[in-house]
Amino acid sequence: MMSSTTAQAPVAGAAATDVPLTDGFHLLVDALKFNGVQTMYGVVGIPVTDLARIAQASGIRYIGFRHEASAGNAAAAAGFLTKRPGIFLTVSAPGFLNGLPALAAATVNCFPMIQISGSSERHLVDLQRGEYEELDQLAAARPFAKAAYRVDRAADIGLGVARAIRAAVSGRPGGVYLDVPGDVLGQAMDAAAAARTLWRVTDPAPRQLPAPEAVDRAVGLLARAERPLIVLGKGAAYAQADQQIRAFVEATGIPYLPMSMAKGRGHRLRVVVGQQALGCRDAGRRAAELAARPRRSAGVVT
Numbered sequence: 131m132m133s134s135t136t137a138q139a140p141v142a143g144a145a146a147t148d149v150p151l152t153d154g155f156h157l158l159v160d161a162l163k164f165n166g167v168q169t170m171y172g173v174v175g176i177p178v179t180d181l182a183r184i185a186q187a188s189g190i191r192y193i194g195f196r197h198e199a200s201a202g203n204a205a206a207a208a209g210f211l212t213k214r215p216g217i218f219l220t221v222s223a224p225g226f227l228n229g230l231p232a233l234a235a236a237t238v239n240c241f242p243m244i245q246i247s248g249s250s251e252r253h254l255v256d257l258q259r260g261e262y263e264e265l266d267q268l269a270a271a272r273p274f275a276k277a278a279y280r281v282d283r284a285a286d287i288g289l290g291v292a293r294a295i296r297a298a299v300s301g302r303p304g305g306v307y308l309d310v311p312g313d314v315l316g317q318a319m320d321a322a323a324a325a326r327t328l329w330r331v332t333d334p335a336p337r338q339l340p341a342p343e344a345v346d347r348a349v350g351l352l353a354r355a356e357r358p359l360i361v362l363g364k365g366a367a368y369a370q371a372d373q374q375i376r377a378f379v380e381a382t383g384i385p386y387l388p389m390s391m392a393k394g395r396g397h398r399l400r401v402v403v404g405q406q407a408l409g410c411r412d413a414g415r416r417a418a419e420l421a422a423r424p425r426r427s428a429g430v431v432t
Contacts, residue, residue: 152324154284154315158246159185161291162217164328169193169208171201172219173228176262177248177312182219198225202232202245206305209242210368213335215298215306220247222312223263227270234274236305240368242298245271246308248315252282268309276304284317285327292329299335303368352382360386 152160158181162170169191174182186192195201198220205216220229226247236243247267254261272278277297281290290308298306352358366375379386 150321151318152321153319154287154310154317155180155184157284157287157319157324157327158291158310158315159188159190160324161288161328163188163190164288164330165291165295166214167217170217170219171195171205171208173198173201173221173225174219175221175225177315178219178221178246181248181315192219198228199232202229202243203235205245206232206236206239206241206243209236209298209303210239210364213242213299213368213370215242215244215295218243218245220245221263222247222249222267223265226265226267230271230274233271233305233307237274237276238304240303240365241305242303243305244294244298244308245275245305246294246310249280249309249311251311251313252280268307271307271309274305275307276302278307278309280309280311281314282311284314284319284324287314288328292331295331296334301335303335352384358382358384360384362386362388364389 162185167190170182170185171193172178172182173195182192182194193201193204195204198218201220202218205218207216209216218229218232220226226245226249229245229247233243233245235241249255249267250261250264255264255266258264268278268280277294279290279293281287287310290310294306294308298304360379362375378384
């Protein structure tokens with residue numbers, strides 16, 4: 131399950147052995163590649179510089195930025211466009227903190243993104259012994275993430291990556307934080323044993339079909355409405371349901387309003403004011419105006 135380049139020569143300081151070894155750096159890269167990751171965004175430094183270098187050498191495209199917030203936003207945008215979590219890499223403490231706004235934005239906007247940050251050694255941080263860039267990053271990230279995990283040993287890196295991927299894209303997508311202490315990245319492992327710790331995520335976001343009676347109820351409501359209006363949000367864009375929505379609009383003749391993240395090419399049924407298509411704020415105001423007009427039967431905004 132790991133690439134042939136994974137088996138590394140014994141790391142510096144390790145006892146001489148004939149058993150091929152790998153370490154946390156290579157294992158994390160292998161776990162990402164095993165799950166189809168092709169691009170990584172970030173700002174490198176201690177303790178993740180070697181992680182980005184090894185990722186590049188293995189074929190993963192690393193895109194560096196001048197600030198972590200920009201890198202995180204790029205990863206989140208990539209996740210929204212591809213429906214696969216964008217991978218965002220930061221250093222510990224200040225770099226990690228710089229990335230939190232992007233993590234929070236991904237969470238509230240439902241963009242699948244994983245922030246992977248190096249951190250200081252736990253046995254020093256937890257006793258507040260003044261470790262380099264000492265910060266309980268897992269606790270700091272939790273309020274801003276859909277899920278947050280810490281890997282405490284190299285053997286759990288594969289599981290941590292798999293859980294982060296599934297959490298980022300399943301159900302309501304969002305930002306996930308994965309904390310990897312520097313000493314875990316440097317841990318040596320038997321390469322063959324390490325290969326058995328990798329997990330490939332299978333179908334993390336299966337399609338959810340509504341109950342037939344719910345569909346019938348919605349169709350009946352639309353059929354009885356005098357002035358129905360379709361409001362398209364970014365969920366429609368994320369689902370990439372362009373053709374189905376277009377067919378529905380054209381078959382029913384119901385006018386629609388696209389919100390800011392669901393805008394596409396113009397259409398004759400798009401609601402406009404004069405020659406100007408409605409923007410997000412105007413769309414909400416216009417929908418409220420339509421709903422407030424006197425009517426014999428209820429209008430429907432869907």
